[in-house]
Amino acid sequence: MRTILKLTAALYDDLVQRLRETHDFAGERVAFLKCRPALSATSLLLLAGGVHHVEDEDYVDDPSAGATVGRSGLRKALQAAYREAVSMVHVHLHEHRGRPRFSRTDLRENALFVPDFWNVQPSLPHGAVVFSFNSAVGQCWIPGRSSPSGVEIAIVGSPMRCTWKVTNG
Amino acid sequence: MGDKLNLQRQSFLGTGSEIVLGRSKAALIGLGGGGSHVAQQLAHIGLGSFLPIDPEFIEDSNLNRLVGATMEDVKLGTAKVDIAERVIKAVNPAAEVIKRRANWTEVAAEIRDVDVIFSCVDSIGCRNELETFARRFLIPLIDIGMDVHESSGEFSISGQVMLSMPGKPCMRCMGLVTDEVLAKEAARYGAAGGKPQVVWPNGTLASIAVGFFMKLVTPWETHKPTPLLLEYDGDLQTVAPSNKLAYLPAHCKHFDSLVELGDPFWTPDALAMVE
Numbered sequence: 001m002r003t004i005l006k007l008t009a010a011l012y013d014d015l016v017q018r019l020r021e022t023h024d025f026a027g028e029r030v031a032f033l034k035c036r037p038a039l040s041a042t043s044l045l046l047l048a049g050g051v052h053h054v055e056d057e058d059y060v061d062d063p064s065a066g067a068t069v070g071r072s073g074l075r076k077a078l079q080a081a082y083r084e085a086v087s088m089v090h091v092h093l094h095e096h097r098g099r100p101r102f103s104r105t106d107l108r109e110n111a112l113f114v115p116d117f118w119n120v121q122p123s124l125p126h127g128a129v130v131f132s133f134n135s136a137v138g139q140c141w142i143p144g145r146s147s148p149s150g151v152e153i154a155i156v157g158s159p160m161r162c163t164w165k166v167t168n169g
Numbered sequence: 170m171g172d173k174l175n176l177q178r179q180s181f182l183g184t185g186s187e188i189v190l191g192r193s194k195a196a197l198i199g200l201g202g203g204g205s206h207v208a209q210q211l212a213h214i215g216l217g218s219f220l221p222i223d224p225e226f227i228e229d230s231n232l233n234r235l236v237g238a239t240m241e242d243v244k245l246g247t248a249k250v251d252i253a254e255r256v257i258k259a260v261n262p263a264a265e266v267i268k269r270r271a272n273w274t275e276v277a278a279e280i281r282d283v284d285v286i287f288s289c290v291d292s293i294g295c296r297n298e299l300e301t302f303a304r305r306f307l308i309p310l311i312d313i314g315m316d317v318h319e320s321s322g323e324f325s326i327s328g329q330v331m332l333s334m335p336g337k338p339c340m341r342c343m344g345l346v347t348d349e350v351l352a353k354e355a356a357r358y359g360a361a362g363g364k365p366q367v368v369w370p371n372g373t374l375a376s377i378a379v380g381f382f383m384k385l386v387t388p389w390e391t392h393k394p395t396p397l398l399l400e401y402d403g404d405l406q407t408v409a410p411s412n413k414l415a416y417l418p419a420h421c422k423h424f425d426s427l428v429e430l431g432d433p434f435w436t437p438d439a440l441a442m443v444e
Binding site: 007009034037042045084124144157164 | 188189192193278279281282284305306307308309332334335336337384385386387388391394395420426427428430431432435436437439440442443
């Protein structure tokens with residue numbers, strides 16, 4: 001079974017613009033895509049309909065990581081997931097072209113905080129995605145499974161951009 | 170020379186365009202006068218996967234416009250999806266064709282993961298339902314429609330091609346779907362009879378629709394945005410961007426809610442059926 005995250009080009013453009021804004025001390029910004037799930041004949045679809053941005057005051061000054069979200073920031077994200085009954089996909093941006101990779105810190109932290117969303121939305125999948133300027137990779141935690149699966153990403157616009165169709169990115 | 174489609178003459182579409190097209194999948198809803206043209210052209214450009222859907226069998230009154238159909242098909246009562254499959258496979262034997270002789274609503278789960286939906290249906294009600302479905306699963310929808318109007322004993326041919334892109338203006342924003350039109354259509358349900366249809370306007374509109382699709386998946390020129398609505402004047406033989414485009418909102422207000430996305434009856438138990 002494939003897992004595909006879909007978001008409109010307008011949402012993506014807005015997201016990237018916000019992620020590229022500078023912060024007083026955090027080296028990068030993060031956000032959460034609010035998604036609703038669906039199943040197709042072959043795939044789990046995560047359909048993004050909005051963004052939960054991490055507010056400036058919710059970053060922690062932590063030189064060991066590009067961005068560290070404090071307890072209040074995580075609590076707000078959990079509240080949004082509970083209140084709006086959505087899957088949450090943590091996103092950040094690596095400012096380069098080509099296929100990005102999660103850092104070891106990303107992978108360790110993803111495994112710690114993404115499953116926390118099951119405390120408020122246990123029946124929904126949740127995940128994490130890192131974008132570059134023209135590609136992306138992701139992980140998804142699916143209810144009932146202990147380890148994450150890979151995520152393919154489709155940006156729905158004109159032109160369409162799908163990670164599984166990139167031939168030279 | 171083998172069975173592989175030679176796409177050398179369309180290499181200007183970009184590096185890797187052949188691979189991108191080969192990995193793309195389109196649903197074709199309606200395989201009549203418009204959909205049959207679309208199927209044929211998508212086969213020629215090298216689309217990899219087709220999901221043609223139509224519940225009907227061919228009738229003799231279809232033969233004036235259904236591309237690929239023969240008198241023999243009429244005698245045999247061949248299903249329209251079988252004709253589409255035959256046309257596609259004759260051009261590109263490597264294409265994957267998963268045909269469904271059904272109403273699209275009966276096989277909706279199979280449409281959820283296509284890249285693009287071609288809406289080649291007759292009624293405004295069906296267009297409205299298809300667009301609502303497409304928006305729910307964030308699928309671009311390309312709709313074609315033509316009509317023959319009679320006025321004072323004279324006939325006029327008109328039509329339109331519309332790209333319904335999630336997040337962008339929808340058919341309601343553009344005035345193609347209104348409650349008044351839906352109510353009128355519902356009132357004459359079952360009494361409409363066969364609407365006039367001819368082959369060349371369908372061919373024109375279908376060709377434009379395939380052009381819309383190509384700009385979505387392999388844009389050979391990325392700086393000129395695709396107009397969302399083109400109008401066809403069959404009397405003057407012209408196609409032009411709709412005047413309505415100047416008055417459209419930047420974002421659609423009819424499909425802008427999170428709760429209108431995804432499976433309304435989501436349960437993780439269903440995951441076992443997809444494994």
